[in-house]
Amino acid sequence: MQIKVFLNEDEMPRQWYNLAADLPTPLPPPLGPDGKPVNPEMLAPVFPMNLIEQEVSQERWIDIPEEVLQLLYRWRPSPLHRAYALEKYLGTPAKIYFKNESVSPPGSHKPNTAVPQAWYNKQFGTKKLTTETGAGQWGSALSFAGALVGLEVKVYMVRISFDQKPFRKIMMETWGGKCVPSPSPYTEAGRKILEEMPDTPGSLGIAISEAIEEAVSDPSGKTKYALGSVLNHVMLHQTIIGLETKKQLEKIGENKVDVVIGCAGGGSNFAGLSFPFMYDKINGADIDIIPVEPASCPTMTRAPYKYDFGDVAKMTPMLPMHTLGHGFIPPPIHAGGLRYHGMAPLVSGAIKDGLATPRALHQLECYEAAVTFARTEGIIVAPETSHAVAAAIQEAKKAKEEGKEKVILFNLSGHGLMDLSGYEKYFAGELHDYALPEEELEKYQQEIADLPSVESVK
Amino acid sequence: MQIKVFLNEDEMPRQWYNLAADLPTPLPPPLGPDGKPVNPEMLAPVFPMNLIEQEVSQERWIDIPEEVLQLLYRWRPSPLHRAYALEKYLGTPAKIYFKNESVSPPGSHKPNTAVPQAWYNKQFGTKKLTTETGAGQWGSALSFAGALVGLEVKVYMVRISFDQKPFRKIMMETWGGKCVPSPSPYTEAGRKILEEMPDTPGSLGIAISEAIEEAVSDPSGKTKYALGSVLNHVMLHQTIIGLETKKQLEKIGENKVDVVIGCAGGGSNFAGLSFPFMYDKINGADIDIIPVEPASCPTMTRAPYKYDFGDVAKMTPMLPMHTLGHGFIPPPIHAGGLRYHGMAPLVSGAIKDGLATPRALHQLECYEAAVTFARTEGIIVAPETSHAVAAAIQEAKKAKEEGKEKVILFNLSGHGLMDLSGYEKYFAGELHDYALPEEELEKYQQEIADLPSVESVK
Numbered sequence: 001m002q003i004k005v006f007l008n009e010d011e012m013p014r015q016w017y018n019l020a021a022d023l024p025t026p027l028p029p030p031l032g033p034d035g036k037p038v039n040p041e042m043l044a045p046v047f048p049m050n051l052i053e054q055e056v057s058q059e060r061w062i063d064i065p066e067e068v069l070q071l072l073y074r075w076r077p078s079p080l081h082r083a084y085a086l087e088k089y090l091g092t093p094a095k096i097y098f099k100n101e102s103v104s105p106p107g108s109h110k111p112n113t114a115v116p117q118a119w120y121n122k123q124f125g126t127k128k129l130t131t132e133t134g135a136g137q138w139g140s141a142l143s144f145a146g147a148l149v150g151l152e153v154k155v156y157m158v159r160i161s162f163d164q165k166p167f168r169k170i171m172m173e174t175w176g177g178k179c180v181p182s183p184s185p186y187t188e189a190g191r192k193i194l195e196e197m198p199d200t201p202g203s204l205g206i207a208i209s210e211a212i213e214e215a216v217s218d219p220s221g222k223t224k225y226a227l228g229s230v231l232n233h234v235m236l237h238q239t240i241i242g243l244e245t246k247k248q249l250e251k252i253g254e255n256k257v258d259v260v261i262g263c264a265g266g267g268s269n270f271a272g273l274s275f276p277f278m279y280d281k282i283n284g285a286d287i288d289i290i291p292v293e294p295a296s297c298p299t300m301t302r303a304p305y306k307y308d309f310g311d312v313a314k315m316t317p318m319l320p321m322h323t324l325g326h327g328f329i330p331p332p333i334h335a336g337g338l339r340y341h342g343m344a345p346l347v348s349g350a351i352k353d354g355l356a357t358p359r360a361l362h363q364l365e366c367y368e369a370a371v372t373f374a375r376t377e378g379i380i381v382a383p384e385t386s387h388a389v390a391a392a393i394q395e396a397k398k399a400k401e402e403g404k405e406k407v408i409l410f411n412l413s414g415h416g417l418m419d420l421s422g423y424e425k426y427f428a429g430e431l432h433d434y435a436l437p438e439e440e441l442e443k444y445q446q447e448i449a450d451l452p453s454v455e456s457v458k
Numbered sequence: 459m460q461i462k463v464f465l466n467e468d469e470m471p472r473q474w475y476n477l478a479a480d481l482p483t484p485l486p487p488p489l490g491p492d493g494k495p496v497n498p499e500m501l502a503p504v505f506p507m508n509l510i511e512q513e514v515s516q517e518r519w520i521d522i523p524e525e526v527l528q529l530l531y532r533w534r535p536s537p538l539h540r541a542y543a544l545e546k547y548l549g550t551p552a553k554i555y556f557k558n559e560s561v562s563p564p565g566s567h568k569p570n571t572a573v574p575q576a577w578y579n580k581q582f583g584t585k586k587l588t589t590e591t592g593a594g595q596w597g598s599a600l601s602f603a604g605a606l607v608g609l610e611v612k613v614y615m616v617r618i619s620f621d622q623k624p625f626r627k628i629m630m631e632t633w634g635g636k637c638v639p640s641p642s643p644y645t646e647a648g649r650k651i652l653e654e655m656p657d658t659p660g661s662l663g664i665a666i667s668e669a670i671e672e673a674v675s676d677p678s679g680k681t682k683y684a685l686g687s688v689l690n691h692v693m694l695h696q697t698i699i700g701l702e703t704k705k706q707l708e709k710i711g712e713n714k715v716d717v718v719i720g721c722a723g724g725g726s727n728f729a730g731l732s733f734p735f736m737y738d739k740i741n742g743a744d745i746d747i748i749p750v751e752p753a754s755c756p757t758m759t760r761a762p763y764k765y766d767f768g769d770v771a772k773m774t775p776m777l778p779m780h781t782l783g784h785g786f787i788p789p790p791i792h793a794g795g796l797r798y799h800g801m802a803p804l805v806s807g808a809i810k811d812g813l814a815t816p817r818a819l820h821q822l823e824c825y826e827a828a829v830t831f832a833r834t835e836g837i838i839v840a841p842e843t844s845h846a847v848a849a850a851i852q853e854a855k856k857a858k859e860e861g862k863e864k865v866i867l868f869n870l871s872g873h874g875l876m877d878l879s880g881y882e883k884y885f886a887g888e889l890h891d892y893a894l895p896e897e898e899l900e901k902y903q904q905e906i907a908d909l910p911s912v913e914s915v916k
Binding site: 008374 | 459460462466468531533539561602605624628631633634828833834835836876878879882
């Protein structure tokens with residue numbers, strides 16, 4: 001039995017796939033504070049123009065520069081695995097495949113975009129990148145990318161994570177990145193918040209504001225900001241995952257996939273695996289495509305598709321997305337990652353167009369699935385990834401009930417070796433399920449009630 | 459440029475290589491407490507007979523069972539990388555290759571023997587495996603292996619590591635292993651020590667005694683003990699590393715390797731990469747083969763080759779090996795791993811026969827090399843592995859001085875994501891170099907002065 005499918009470097013795809021070119025309903029544009037569409041020049045203080053061009057591109061295929069390919073070869077192409085042991089354990093007639101993104105040096109799919117973003121910035125003349133990080137996956141990946149291309153990296157890490165996960169900081173420092181707790185004394189936004197709330201645990205919203213402020217306030221223009229999810233060019237870079245997977249499936253003669261699954265916080269790993277399959281779906285293929293989120297942060301399954309800001313301080317443009325409201329604070333009981341309030345516009349648009357059918361799962365089911373997976377397939381997945389594993393198990397059980405030999409594919413977006421505290425709490429019985437109460441949902445929605453609807457712009 | 463060389467699963471070697479068949483000076487036998495050679499039956503309470511047969515085998519090639527291959531496919535064959543970025547940084551004419559063992563789910567080379575050991579035990583009828591672990595790499599690997607083949611695993615973890623590294627325990631538990639701090643109340647040896655020294659930090663020697671005691675005192679005989687290094691069958695299983703590497707080098711037309719490097723604590727990852735190249739050396743090839751150890755634990759470079767016990771409590775047979783003395787306590791200032799007092803008999807014999815030339819390095823040079831490696835090649839290596847990286851850099855600099863286009867190969871035995879505290883101390887300037895003082899060396903040697911010399915047995 002063949003367990004894994006490798007590709008050689010010369011078999012790796014040479015172009016990224018841009019779903020924006022094929023989405024049946026064209027994406028509504030980002031809006032400025034005045035409610036008018038943002039033009040590319042307005043983003044120039046924050047991002048380099050070569051990435052802004054990708055952000056607004058309508059081209060279906062975008063060439064991956066040779067130098068970027070060389071950098072991706074450090075760990076790509078990643079293996080595609082057949083989960084025979086899990087199939088046997090479940091007694092399912094389904095075939096379960098997973099794409100293993102945990103083999104990158106930082107341990108997740110995040111470098112797939114961190115590396116090209118760093119490279120395009122370097123080409124553009126950027127000297128320093130700023131960013132924010134919550135659990136630390138993205139800050140680690142960008143520090144790694146900065147080391148590879150030779151860029152300074154400054155990471156604002158949500159203070160409570162910074163204090164609870166000191167090793168994430170060491171990891172970034174080993175790659176030469178600088179990691180500071182947010183709110184910090186280095187920005188106006190940070191100082192203001194520290195003055196008002198000296199003991200605040202921080203938030204992703206505050207950290208984003210600090211990172212953007214540092215970038216835009218460098219008078220030389222040589223400091224730019226980098227985001228690890230949500231934006232179109234991030235989704236674009238991640239499509240290498242799905243494009244490789246299609247080649248790998250072809251190599252073993254697996255011509256038809258029935259179900260494609262990815263966990264979704266901002267949407268990037270889900271998009272990376274699924275968008276190349278959405279291309280097939282748009283062209284008539286019958287595929288169930290399932291982004292999975294936590295029931296405690298039900299962005300796709302219970303929140304509306306409308307305009308909202310990407311951060312608490314409203315420094316970003318407004319984006320069309322499924323959103324819980326930028327004031328959303330994830331419940332502390334939830335240990336499973338995927339806590340962002342919004343969903344990538346391209347993923348949100350795909351849901352609206354019926355290309356993807358989101359699902360929300362409770363964390364106990366996800367951790368149970370992750371432990372089953374560790375004890376059958378041998379890989380300890382990240383808390384985020386456990387949502388994809390749990391949905392794959394649901395689908396495999398359904399196939400068993402129906403007696404169908406379905407082909408199920410999911411994205412193993414990262415390993416959990418740096419995030420074992422969730423497993424610790426799970427084993428200790430300290431975790432509980434929690435569905436966001438309707439009144440909470442309404443409270444956050446009220447705060448964004450005045451923001452434009454998607455229909456009003458089109 | 460090709461960065462990595464993959465092998466497909468059907469290209470993986472089908473046999474392990476046993477250096478014992480080719481060592482110019484045959485290995486002296488293990489001795490019992492009476493000073494007489496131990497026969498296989500005497501090991502039967504501790505190990506299953508199928509592994510004992512491998513331990514004493516003189517066959518050059520030993521078949522890897524098909525079911526073991528299937529289990530190894532979960533992460534093998536591992537990639538061979540060309541370190542172009544490091545070469546460029548060093549400005550060396552040398553080509554540097556490394557075998558990347560960090561891609562296994564537990565993150566090191568240890569599963570290469572944990573999995574076959576678990577499988578052979580399962581075949582033999584064993585229900586439960588006991589073992590000890592220091593930093594946690596081996597306990598994690600055996601827990602992983604136990605999950606894959608369906609065996610209970612109990613790990614005695616040195617108490618100070620258990621307390622300082624709670625996540626290693628969670629990792630083992632996620633795979634279904636049970637991890638307890640040693641000394642523990644579960645064994646006579648543990649209870650005795652707890653009574654005498656309730657606050658002891660524990661030691662590998664104590665943990666070994668506890669693990670062996672639990673195995674041999676199971677009246678059903680269904681509990682066996684597993685060791686992660688030192689023994690012949692462990693070295694045997696690890697040769698998959700070097701055998702794969704030779705195929706990978708052949709694939710890219712790299713016909714001659716000049717230098718082969720591995721770090722060495724008990725010797726298993728060094729043996730795994732180098733033994734297949736020693737086969738070539740025995741048959742006339744000109745290769746420098748370098749096992750690297752810390753200057754603070756200079757087993758190979760400063761300690762004699764003689765008989766000694768594997769543990770403090772003298773529960774193991776006496777083995778012929780380079781040994782600092784079983785009473786050796788590693789200096790607390792040393793953060794770099796590789797703290798075992800002895801060296802595998804096969805590695806010790808290879809050194810005696812001039813097949814390998816050991817080198818001792820200081821930890822600051824090793825951490826500096828590891829940081830250079832992280833910032834060029836992108837992989838954060840384990841503290842143990844940093845010794846191999848540092849020696850590879852030394853050799854690459856030497857090649858530069860000599861103007862020679864040498865081919866240097868080293869084993870990247872594991873990643874450091876679970877062991878970042880050493881990096882933290884290095885960045886904080888808290889680490890210092892420390893060479894074991896002569897009087898310390900003599901003190902421990904005095905304790906084993908009465909044990910037999912290797913010559914006395916032959």
